[in-house]
Amino acid sequence: MPCSNPASTDESFGNLQDIFRGGDVLGYSGNMSVSNLSASTQDYLKAVWVLGEWSDEPVTQKRIAERLGLKLSSVSDAVRRLTDQGLLDHTPRGAVTLTESGQSYAVEMVRRHRLIETFLVATLGYRWDQVHDEAEMIEHAVSDFMIERIAEHLGYPDQDPHGDLIPSADGTAHRSEAVLLTELEQGRPARVVRISDEDPALLQFFAERGIGVSVVVEVQEGAPYSDSLRVRIDGSSQIMPLGRSATDAVRVEPLD
Ligand SMILES: [Zn+2]
Numbered sequence: 346m347p348c349s350n351p352a353s354t355d356e357s358f359g360n361l362q363d364i365f366r367g368g369d370v371l372g373y374s375g376n377m378s379v380s381n382l383s384a385s386t387q388d389y390l391k392a393v394w395v396l397g398e399w400s401d402e403p404v405t406q407k408r409i410a411e412r413l414g415l416k417l418s419s420v421s422d423a424v425r426r427l428t429d430q431g432l433l434d435h436t437p438r439g440a441v442t443l444t445e446s447g448q449s450y451a452v453e454m455v456r457r458h459r460l461i462e463t464f465l466v467a468t469l470g471y472r473w474d475q476v477h478d479e480a481e482m483i484e485h486a487v488s489d490f491m492i493e494r495i496a497e498h499l500g501y502p503d504q505d506p507h508g509d510l511i512p513s514a515d516g517t518a519h520r521s522e523a524v525l526l527t528e529l530e531q532g533r534p535a536r537v538v539r540i541s542d543e544d545p546a547l548l549q550f551f552a553e554r555g556i557g558v559s560v561v562v563e564v565q566e567g568a569p570y571s572d573s574l575r576v577r578i579d580g581s582s583q584i585m586p587l588g589r590s591a592t593d594a595v596r597v598e599p600l601d
């Protein structure tokens with residue numbers, strides 16, 4: 346594993362230094378470990394992949410900036426650099442896509458993130474609302490060796506605690522047919538398959554109300570223009586009103 350490179354006197358190398366941590370940058374062949382990419386490059390590639398995971402909307406620089414909490418100008422610079430590196434493509438109209446090697450690195454980062462979250466819950470007893478921020482940090486530091494040991498220890502799980510699919514080591518990731526809770530027809534029972542891990546407070550809110558992965562929900566008639574849904578949880582008599590910010594985080598698979 347290369348250690349960090351001492352400052353180079355070569356001007357043309359300067360730009361690459363915040364893309365790669367060092368090592369054999371100029372001999373880059375597309376086959377090296379994702380560990381050789383800088384944390385910021387790892388974040389960009391993962392963000393592009395995750396933004397396309399549940400949506401067919403083009404991944405724009407604006408969406409990347411929102412997701413990463415960065416200025417649009419920083420994102421444009423990074424997208425240009427990563428395009429030069431053969432990791433991203435972008436059209437003049439602004440849609441950003443992953444190249445084949447960008448895609449395989451992105452999937453590796455998603456796999457790291459979701460395995461770490463699963464490990465923290467299953468092995469260390471974390472709650473599901475406590476793991477996302479930890480995983481965001483650890484995913485950059487963990488080695489490929491440790492990730493494979495974690496996967497083995499957990500028995501190669503295919504889902505993380507939020508219901509997100511964990512890609513396999515060969516990069517296979519498949520998208521589920523789940524729909525947003527807001528798209529579920531009234532009165533039709535459905536199983537919760539995924540709750541976005543982005544907002545820990547929202548995860549806690551759901552946990553306190555008995556809403557989690559594999560719980561059965563049913564949407565009732567809502568008050569007109571209220572922008573909220575009334576949801577029955579696990580067939581109980583209690584109906585819970587849920588606002589848009591909550592329902593947009595939940596994906597379900599209709600039963601029957
Ligand atoms: Zn997460």
